[in-house]
Amino acid sequence: MMTVMRGIVHKYKRANIDTDVIIPGPYLKIHDHKELAKHAMEGLDPQFPFKVAQGDFLVTGSNFGCGSSREHAPIALSHAGIKAILSPSFARIFYRNAVDGGYLLPIEVEEATVDKISDKDEVEIDIKQNKINNLTRNESYTMKPFPELIAKIVEAGGLMNYKV
């Protein structure tokens, strides 16, 4: 896992973006990750997979990923290109799926930080320094540090690679 990542922000301000919106139920029978990526965020913005490039970020309202345990949700987002999500809070299963599967980083930030970042801003995330640099606006924000175990799993690249 790279400790400094740079990418373009895609912002969806809404809180409670749920897994049915991130990847609708009919696609749950699909297990091809590239195919799932074509339907990422289909319930909210069908154009999403065309807007995102590899290494981009999502900035969003609180309780992101609430609802089902479908790992299809972080898989679809990750394979569409999203490598980190900045949100005031995450639903628990989405959070652990994202980390344990090694798909993308769920990063907790303050509400005010979400407000300050705009769609299409270029942002640098430094997880060693717990800092987010907004290169477009020349601003810096803090991120909530990962808890100890989460930091280790992130470093290992997922739970499967993590040695207890």
Added chain:
Amino acid sequence: MTITEKILARASYKPKVVPGDVVFTRIDKVMMHDVSGPGVIKVFNEWEKKGKRFERIWDPDRVWVTEDHFVPAADIVSSQNIIALSNWTKRYGIKRHYKYGLGQYGICHTLSHEEALVLPGEVYVGGDSHTNTTGALGAFSAGLGHTDIAYVLMNGKIWFKVPETMMFNLMGTKPDYIMAKDIILKIIGDVGTDGANYKTMQFSGETIKQLGMDERLTLTNMTTEAGAKNGIIEPDIITDAYLRKRTNTPYFPVIGDPDARFSEVYTYEIDKLEPTVAKPFSPGNVSAVRELQGTEIDKAYIGSCTGAKLQDLRLAAKLLKGKKVKIRTEVLPAAQSIYIEAIREGIVNTFLDAGAVVGPPTCGACCGAHMGVLGKSEICVSTTNRNFPGRMGHVESQTYLASPIVVAASALTGKITDPRDLVN
């Protein structure tokens, strides 16, 4: 310690845990289905491609597998998934694979209690968010994704952050025409869909002592919709009677200490509760049925792990008996055993005579997968647990979540209906 803390401490070989502790917990039981199962298999396959060989899994006797989301096979892809699942359970000697068309089968959470697959005091994880349901038996019961389930199948353990517990004291006698669904919708409306994030929701109080197991299961099932890690009810005489009808396996129940600490304590006077619904598009968007009286609907659905247990079907049928439904009404019992018992008790005939369609157990309609998908602008009143945009079909369809009695009453009028207005 609370019941949840005590179960997690015991399973982590620690004398004590406190909320916030991160523990690797021994797992007693694990479940996967036809959606999470193929994901698990993919994780195993990818490791085998890298040269790792899995001759066996951790403990095939602690694993059970269900076919529930896309069954009876909805299309060719679903069928291939189920074949792959069957091959995999055969390869690893998993005996408890509940296959449709081969005796008992049904929704994973329903089988967990119908078949007494999980016992009080155990740590149970399942590859489905509504795994919380089974906490009504007094077990720690939490949903995980398929990577975590694969990890459990390889190692027999998984990490958890010990949750804080929110205590819900339910006081008073439940009035007629009020069900556990009304109680939990009211609670979710109050705490919000992220109000219990990462926490335990525990239910206690005199109302609980009067609630049968099917009703208790509705409460814990929907703790998922408040974001809870688990829902739990301390095992009692009702739990024991329920389990003794289903298994002879001894178990070691756990209850909380008298000085257990709760992060929040809520008290609800259930005797004052009104029939309640959650409006589109959130389980937390709650309103009294009376306030929505007259809202026109297109379809009534009685199904899912939340709302198609035997007691749910019994109470819905009681209201429908001798009457005709006014809108499209669909009933899918949650498991084969429930379907059989519903036929034996005459419940299925009541539904059929009322004009409803009764079909095989499946999650299909609840998650918009198949077997009753909603079209654009269609409005459904449903006994299920979730009503996000597109949950039951088209992204512009709408779902009102309600108890089986409210759904039955609404089926008779074609409008959101307070059941008390029909009988008085």
